Amino acid sequence: MKMIKMLATMLVMVLLFLGGVLFGIDQASEGVTEIRGYSTDSLKEAVQTDKNKQDNYQIEVMGQEFEQVSVEDKEEKFQEIDDSHMTQKIAGTLEQSVKWVYNGLIQSAHELVKSFF
Numbered sequence: 001m002k003m004i005k006m007l008a009t010m011l012v013m014v015l016l017f018l019g020g021v022l023f024g025i026d027q028a029s030e031g032v033t034e035i036r037g038y039s040t041d042s043l044k045e046a047v048q049t050d051k052n053k054q055d056n057y058q059i060e061v062m063g064q065e066f067e068q069v070s071v072e073d074k075e076e077k078f079q080e081i082d083d084s085h086m087t088q089k090i091a092g093t094l095e096q097s098v099k100w101v102y103n104g105l106i107q108s109a110h111e112l113v114k115s116f117f
Helices: 004-037 071-117
Strands: 046-049 059-062 065-066
Touching: none
Parallel strands: none
Antiparallel strands: 046 059, 059 065
16 A cells, blocks of 8 residues: 555656656747747748848848858968967977976986985
């Protein structure tokens, strides 16, 4: 009898848990709909593209506009990032050489002290 009562209690607890999960998912879905600003279920309206007379694309994703950037601008940004990467490579190489020299000095001092004792 106690076993049946415990199983019934566990079943009710599992059902309440799963009901709570489903309710939470529904509430999250409604929150996302409010954040988007419209209540459609399809995402086709979330992305809008237009082409103007200057052959530039105007893209709007969920209300945020993106502008078309030329390849030259992208190359300049890449060059800046690549230059900073080169600086990091040089710093890393310098770090490794300083470590090598320091380890060599410590090892030499160790061998020198070891020969006396």
